Amino acid sequence: MANVVLDPKQHPEAILPDLSKPNPLVKFTKDDIAFVYGSKWKQRYFTKRGDDYYPLGAQWDITHQIWRAYQAAPGSDWWTAFYPNDNMQRPTGPLCDGCHSVNYDIATKTVTEWNVGCEKCHGPGSLHVAKPSRDNIVNPARLEPLHASDTCIQCHSQGQPLNNPINGKYYDWPVGYKVGTDLRDVWKFEEHKLGEQSFTHFADGTAHKNRMQGNDFVQSVMYERGVTCFSCHDVHGTENNADLLKPATVMCLECHGTNSPNGPHAASIEAHTHHKVGTPGGDCVDCHMPKIEQTIADVNVRSHTFKFITPGDSDSLKVPNPCTGCHSDKTTKWAADALRSWKNLSPWRVAPSNP
Ligand code: HEC
Ligand code: HEC
Ligand code: HEC
Ligand code: HEC
Ligand code: HEC
Ligand code: HEC
Ligand code: HEC
Numbered sequence: 065m066a067n068v069v070l071d072p073k074q075h076p077e078a079i080l081p082d083l084s085k086p087n088p089l090v091k092f093t094k095d096d097i098a099f100v101y102g103s104k105w106k107q108r109y110f111t112k113r114g115d116d117y118y119p120l121g122a123q124w125d126i127t128h129q130i131w132r133a134y135q136a137a138p139g140s141d142w143w144t145a146f147y148p149n150d151n152m153q154r155p156t157g158p159l160c161d162g163c164h165s166v167n168y169d170i171a172t173k174t175v176t177e178w179n180v181g182c183e184k185c186h187g188p189g190s191l192h193v194a195k196p197s198r199d200n201i202v203n204p205a206r207l208e209p210l211h212a213s214d215t216c217i218q219c220h221s222q223g224q225p226l227n228n229p230i231n232g233k234y235y236d237w238p239v240g241y242k243v244g245t246d247l248r249d250v251w252k253f254e255e256h257k258l259g260e261q262s263f264t265h266f267a268d269g270t271a272h273k274n275r276m277q278g279n280d281f282v283q284s285v286m287y288e289r290g291v292t293c294f295s296c297h298d299v300h301g302t303e304n305n306a307d308l309l310k311p312a313t314v315m316c317l318e319c320h321g322t323n324s325p326n327g328p329h330a331a332s333i334e335a336h337t338h339h340k341v342g343t344p345g346g347d348c349v350d351c352h353m354p355k356i357e358q359t360i361a362d363v364n365v366r367s368h369t370f371k372f373i374t375p376g377d378s379d380s381l382k383v384p385n386p387c388t389g390c391h392s393d394k395t396t397k398w399a400a401d402a403l404r405s406w407k408n409l410s411p412w413r414v415a416p417s418n419p
Contacts, residue, residue, distance in 0.1 A: 065299055065307065069164050069178040070100045080107050081124045081131065089122040089131045096120065099178075101164070105274075106360045108134055115173050116155040127363045140263050142224060142254065146234040162237030163219040170230065170239060185215050185299070187243050202244045209290040214247040216293040217278030222254040222264050222271075253279050259381070266356075266383035270367055274359035280368035291319075316348040330408050338406055345390060354386040374414050375399040 070078040078100040083093065097120070098112040107124040110117040123134035135151055138144045147154045162168045165175035166184045176183065183189050187202040204215045218241050225235050226249070238251035256265040264279075266272050271280045281287050286295075296315060297307050304311055310318065320326050322333065330336035339345035353366040354373065367373075375396035378385045387399035400415040 065180045065301075066103050067179045068102050068104075072097050072100050075100070078103070080126060081129075087122070087131050089133055091122070092120050101160075102126075105363055105365075110156055113152070116157055117161070118155060119151050119160075121151055123360070125360050125363070128361070132361065141236070142263075143234050143236050146229075158233045158235045160236070162235070162239060170233075170235075180219070180299075184219075185243055204243065204292075204294065207244060209287075209292050211244055211246070212292045212294070213278070213281065213287065215243050216299075217282075218243075218247055218251070220275055220293075221251075221278030222273060222276050223251050223279075224254070226250055226252055261382060267381035268373065268377055268383045270369055270371075270373065270383055271357050274357050274365050276357060277368045284368070284370045286370060295319075312349050313347050320348070335408060338402075350390065351386045354384065354389050356384045356389070372414065374416075375403070376415060376417055 072079050072094065079094065079097070080103070083090070092109065092111065096111045097109045098117060099110040101108040101110060103126075105126055107126060109120040109122075111120055112118075119134060121134055122131050124130075125132050135149070136144050136154075138149050143159060147159075157168070157170065157173050161175070164180075165178045166181040167176040169175070185202075185204060186192075189201060192201040204212050207215070218238050223238070225237075225239050228234050230239055238247060240250045241247055254262075254264045256262060256269055258269060259267050261267045261272070264271065264273050264276065269283065271277075277293070281293065296309060298309050299307055301307055302309060309315055317333075320328065322328065322330055322336070328336040333341055334346070337346050337351070339350075344350060349366065351372055352370045353368065355364040355366050357365050357367055359365050373383055373385045375385045375387055377383050378388065378396050385396070385399065387402070388394055388396055391399065403409060403415045404411050
C-alpha cells in the first residue's frame, strides 16, 4: 500500500496540485501543511495546532484534477453529531490517525510510524527482529479466516468503537485492536436497516461509500467459505492495480471455471456472461463488482459483496445494477428482459418481476 501520509517539508513532490495558482476554495499555503494525505483518488491536507492535527478546508480530486471543498456535513458521518461544524474543532487523532499510522497512542498522541507499517498487520516486531522466529511474529496467513480478514477490516470498514466516547472523545477507528484478536471486542459495523438508504449503505445492504470493503465482504459466500482479503490482494505490493495478486479476470479463474465446484455453472465462460471474453461486460468484475461506492464526487470504487444486483433491485431499492450501469442508454426493463432470455439463469432470481 502506498505511503499516503507525507510531510511536504521532506517530500515537496507529494503535493499534487499547483498551490501557486489561486483558487477561492484554497485559503492556505504550503507552509500551513503539516501532512499531505492521499495519492490515488483524493488528497487532503492537515495543519498542526499544539499537539493535534486538523484537516484544511479544500481537497484535491486527483481524477478530475480540480479542487473541492472538504468539510464533513452535519448528518453525514455519524460523528458529525458530536463535533462542531468547524474543521479546526475536529482533530484527526480521534477521527483519522488510528487507520493512517502504526500504534497511535491516544494518551500521548504519538505514533511509532505514519502510514500502514509492518507492525499494523504483523503485531509488535522488535523481538522478531532481534531473534527471528515464527513464534514471535503474527503472520495473518496462519490465522484462521475470521481473524485473518479482521487484519484488513480494522481499517477497511465503516463503524464505531463499542465503547464510545473514550475519555470524553468520540473515536472513528477501532481503538485498542491488536491483530490476531477479536475485532468484535472493540468495534461494531455501522448499522443498516434493510430497505433504507443511508449515508453508508444502499437499501439492499451494499455499501454506498468508500472504505467499506469489510462491511461488504462479510456478506459474501466467499467470506463464509474462508476466502480472505489476501486471497486476492498482496498488500506488500504487486504490479497490478489495487495490489491484486493477478490481473482480475486471471485471478478469479484461479478458483473459478466452468468445471470448478465454485462455479460459474455453465458450459463455457461466455455461456455464463453472454458477452465476449475480454470485452466490456465479459469480465467477472463488470457484473460482480460494479463501481458504485463513492470515494469523491462521481469517482467510485468497486463493491465487495460479489453478488449480482438485479435491474429490479434498482427500481425497488435504488441500488445501481451493473447492466444499466454500463448500458446507460437502456432501461431496467430492457435489462430484465435480456436476463430473462438468458436461459441458463433463474428468472426467479435475476428478473423476478417486470420493472
Ligand atoms: C496491510 C497489512 C500488512 C502490512 C502493512 C505488511 N504485511 Fe506482511 N503480510 C501480510 C499478510 C496478510 C501476509 C500473509 C499473506 C501474504 O503474503 O500476502 C503477510 C506475509 C508476510 C511475510 C511472509 C511470511 C511467510 O511465512 O512467508 C513476510 C516476510 C512479511 N509479510 C513481511 C512484512 C514486512 C517486513 C512488512 C513491512 C515492510 C510487512 N510485511 C507489511 C500483511 C501485511
Ligand atoms: C492501518 C490501516 C490499514 C490496514 C490494517 C489495511 N489497510 Fe489497506 N489501505 C489503507 C490505506 C490508508 C490505504 C490507501 C492507500 C493509498 O491511498 O494508496 C489502503 C489501500 C488498500 C488497497 C488499495 C491499493 C490501491 O492502490 O488501490 C488495497 C487493495 C488494500 N488496502 C487492501 C488491504 C488488505 C488486503 C489488508 C489486510 C491484509 C489491508 N488493506 C489492511 C489502510 C489499511
Ligand atoms: C477506520 C479507518 C479509517 C479512518 C477512521 C480514516 N481513514 Fe482514511 N482511509 C482508510 C482506508 C482503509 C483508506 C483506503 C482507501 C479506501 O478504502 O477508501 C483510506 C483512504 C484515505 C484517503 C485517500 C487516499 C488516496 O490515495 O486517494 C484520504 C485522503 C484519507 N483516507 C483521509 C482520511 C481523513 C482526513 C480521515 C479523518 C477525517 C480518515 N481518512 C479517516 C482508513 C481510514
Ligand atoms: C475475490 C477477490 C477479492 C477479495 C476476496 C477482496 N478483494 Fe478487494 N478487490 C478485488 C478486485 C478485483 C478489485 C478491483 C481492482 C480493479 O478495479 O482493478 C479490488 C479492489 C479493492 C480496493 C481498491 C478500491 C477499488 O475498488 O478499486 C481495496 C481498497 C480493496 N479491494 C480492499 C479489499 C479488502 C479490505 C478486502 C477484504 C475485506 C478485499 N478487498 C477482498 C478483489 C478482491
Ligand atoms: C481463492 C479462491 C477464490 C478466488 C481467487 C475467487 N473466488 Fe469467488 N468463490 C470462491 C469460493 C470458495 C466460493 C464459494 C463456492 C461455493 O461454496 O459455492 C466463491 C463464490 C463466488 C461467487 C458466488 C457468490 C454467491 O453470491 O453465490 C461469486 C459471484 C464469486 N465467487 C466471484 C468471484 C470473483 C468475481 C472473483 C475475482 C475477482 C473471485 N470470485 C475470486 C473462491 C474464490
Ligand atoms: C454479464 C454479467 C456477468 C458476468 C460478466 C459474470 N457473471 Fe457471474 N453471474 C451473473 C449473474 C446474472 C448470476 C446469477 C446471480 C443469481 O442467480 O443470483 C451470476 C452468478 C455467478 C455465480 C453463482 C452461480 C453459479 O453459476 O455458480 C458465480 C460463481 C459466478 N457468477 C462467477 C462468475 C465469474 C467467475 C465470472 C468471470 C469469469 C462471472 N461470474 C462473470 C452475471 C455475470
Ligand atoms: C462493463 C460494461 C457492460 C456490462 C456490465 C454489461 N454489458 Fe451488455 N454489452 C456491453 C457491450 C460493450 C456490448 C456490445 C458487445 C458487442 O457489440 O459485441 C454488450 C452487449 C449486450 C447485449 C447484446 C447487444 C444488444 O444491444 O442487444 C445485451 C442484450 C446485453 N449486453 C445485456 C446485458 C445485461 C443484461 C447485463 C447485465 C447482466 C450486461 N449486458 C452487462 C457492455 C456491458
